[in-house]
Amino acid sequence: MPNLLWKEWHEQSWKLGFGCVVLGALALIGLHSRIVADETMMMWVSFLGLTMLPVLSSTGLVPAERGEGSLESLLALPVKPSRILAAKTAMGIALCVGPMLVAAVVSLLAAGGREKPDSAIIAFYASSTVATLSLFIWMLALTIQLPSEARSALLGVGLLVFWMLATAALAFPPSVPRLALAISPFALVYGTAQQAVEGQSAPLPVPLVLAVQVGIALALWIWASKRLSNLEGQT
Amino acid sequence: MSETPVIQLQGVRKSFGRNEVLKGLDLSVPPGQTVAFLGRNGAGKTTTIRMLLGLLKSDAGEVRVLGLDPQKNPMEVRRRVGYVAEDQTMFGWMRVGQLLSFIAPFYPTWDREWARQLSDRFELPLKTRVRHLSKGQSVRVALLLALAHRPELVILDDPTLGLDPIMRKEFLRDLVTHLQGERVSVFFSSHLLYEIEPVADSVVILDHGRVVRQAATDELRSAVRRLVTPLEAQTVLRTLPGVLDFARLGRQAIVVVEDIAAARPILAAANVTAQEIELNLDEIFEAYVIGRKEGADAEPALERVA
Numbered sequence: 001m002p003n004l005l006w007k008e009w010h011e012q013s014w015k016l017g018f019g020c021v022v023l024g025a026l027a028l029i030g031l032h033s034r035i036v037a038d039e040t041m042m043m044w045v046s047f048l049g050l051t052m053l054p055v056l057s058s059t060g061l062v063p064a065e066r067g068e069g070s071l072e073s074l075l076a077l078p079v080k081p082s083r084i085l086a087a088k089t090a091m092g093i094a095l096c097v098g099p100m101l102v103a104a105v106v107s108l109l110a111a112g113g114r115e116k117p118d119s120a121i122i123a124f125y126a127s128s129t130v131a132t133l134s135l136f137i138w139m140l141a142l143t144i145q146l147p148s149e150a151r152s153a154l155l156g157v158g159l160l161v162f163w164m165l166a167t168a169a170l171a172f173p174p175s176v177p178r179l180a181l182a183i184s185p186f187a188l189v190y191g192t193a194q195q196a197v198e199g200q201s202a203p204l205p206v207p208l209v210l211a212v213q214v215g216i217a218l219a220l221w222i223w224a225s226k227r228l229s230n231l232e233g234q235t
Numbered sequence: 236m237s238e239t240p241v242i243q244l245q246g247v248r249k250s251f252g253r254n255e256v257l258k259g260l261d262l263s264v265p266p267g268q269t270v271a272f273l274g275r276n277g278a279g280k281t282t283t284i285r286m287l288l289g290l291l292k293s294d295a296g297e298v299r300v301l302g303l304d305p306q307k308n309p310m311e312v313r314r315r316v317g318y319v320a321e322d323q324t325m326f327g328w329m330r331v332g333q334l335l336s337f338i339a340p341f342y343p344t345w346d347r348e349w350a351r352q353l354s355d356r357f358e359l360p361l362k363t364r365v366r367h368l369s370k371g372q373s374v375r376v377a378l379l380l381a382l383a384h385r386p387e388l389v390i391l392d393d394p395t396l397g398l399d400p401i402m403r404k405e406f407l408r409d410l411v412t413h414l415q416g417e418r419v420s421v422f423f424s425s426h427l428l429y430e431i432e433p434v435a436d437s438v439v440i441l442d443h444g445r446v447v448r449q450a451a452t453d454e455l456r457s458a459v460r461r462l463v464t465p466l467e468a469q470t471v472l473r474t475l476p477g478v479l480d481f482a483r484l485g486r487q488a489i490v491v492v493e494d495i496a497a498a499r500p501i502l503a504a505a506n507v508t509a510q511e512i513e514l515n516l517d518e519i520f521e522a523y524v525i526g527r528k529e530g531a532d533a534e535p536a537l538e539r540v541a
Contacts, residue, residue, distance in 0.1 A: 002340075003337050003340050006337070007326065010328065010329075011326075068324055068327075069322070069324035070324045070325060070327075072320060073320065073324060073326075075290060076290060076318050076320065077313060077338070077341045078310045078311075078314040078341050078342065079310075079341055229290065
């Protein structure tokens with residue numbers, strides 16, 4: 001396992017640096033210049049992270065390696081596919097959490113307590129990070145058999161748009177039970193935004209949303225690990 | 236060492252969608268032998284090899300490697316088998332030394348001293364990135380990775396693909412040199428028969444998903460013959476058992492038979508004098524996979540040079 005993590009780190013660490021620099025710089029410049037309200041700027045930073053990080057991480061981990069042909073070399077080693085995927089997932093989580101953490105720290109340093117209390121900033125970035133991780137797992141699972149980064153990026157963007165629309169659909173019609181919103185990766189972000197903008201209470205309890213999201217992530221991951229070693233399409 | 240076959244396949248079938256790649260494959264590889272697994276591109280060689288490593292599941296039939304089912308014990312099989320894939324792609328950013336350090340922990344039997352010796356003998360540049368290696372060096376790295384954990388069975392899937400003839404010879408020399416006396420079984424897939432003729436103890440010929448012949452190399456060379464007779468004898472030629480190829484060339488009829496010992500009495504009884512020509516393995520392989528086998532009851536539509 002340590003050597004698998006070492007490999008993933010060497011292959012993906014530049015993306016971690018890239019994500020940290022982009023989100024950190026945007027937060028710093030945007031909050032320092034005060035061209036818009038702090039809350040709006042943090043939403044922009046968060047939206048950029050939400051859209052960029054899951055696609056950036058999920059496409060590079062499996063589809064890129066499948067496309068290059070090195071995945072077969074990895075799968076032919078005496079190591080369980082679930083371990084290979086665990087190392088890749090750990091790196092993907094780092095890719096999603098790292099830049100969000102940097103953005104949160106920069107935001108706290110640049111604008112903590114200015115327009116929003118620190119706790120609200122932390123809650124906002126925490127909910128965005130959960131959404132980013134959830135989207136990453138969805139993309140990892142759905143793109144695991146694709147043989148190129150380009151195709152998986154397209155699917156990733158499609159998935160992002162799907163969940164945005166689905167969240168809107170689940171949130172607004174009164175006929176849909178509120179509980180259904182918990183399945184959306186954006187459930188916590190929606191709740192935080194609603195609290196911030198409209199001063200309402202969160203539509204769903206946070207522990208419930210987290211439990212549902214973790215359950216979905218685990219199911220998707222197990223499904224993905226079973227499909228990782230599938231070479232049926234590569235004859 | 237037990238005489239249990241290192242590879243045993245019985246009635247193995249595999250389809251991809253509607254394309255049936257393996258149609259009831261039977262083969263057996265005894266321990267300590269170098270077996271050439273021959274077939275044209277698309278014959279099912281790579282599919283078979285992926286099944287041996289547990290990378291693909293058969294639709295039907297039984298697969299055993301070193302007595303184990305690769306689907307049920309893939310880790311154990313892969314620990315005991317050395318594998319070089321067709322056009323193997325490794326991690327281009329790694330230096331050769333890093334690649335060896337990355338792979339070694341996966342194998343409990345990895346022999347560092349043996350790996351160092353092989354790397355010296357293959358003259359591998361340990362500080363060079365894998366992506367900067369020549370094709371010949373890449374294949375040698377793959378061979379080193381397949382041998383350094385001292386496997387009981389080495390599976391090579393067309394490893395010399397893309398190498399020039401001299402490099403192919405060097406690769407085979409390396410392979411033979413380093414496995415001599417080790418009693419390691421080698422299962423070597425190729426479509427270039429002449430290159431493995433000198434090293435193969437036996438040959439398995441795969442065609443359209445079936446094994447059409449498995450025999451010791453010497454036995455195959457002595458059994459398969461080309462017969463040249465006057466055209467008038469073609470009726471008799473078509474009654475011969477095991478006709479692999481039938482052709483007419485001017486006033487001559489030419490057949491390739493897979494068992495000359497069975498053909499001789501029939502020719503003698505019919506009072507046909509035939510010129511017997513020995514074939515090399517390349518020609519034998521060609522007769523099996525592209526020969527006209529309808530000789531017994533069909534008139535050849537076209538005259539062809541055998």
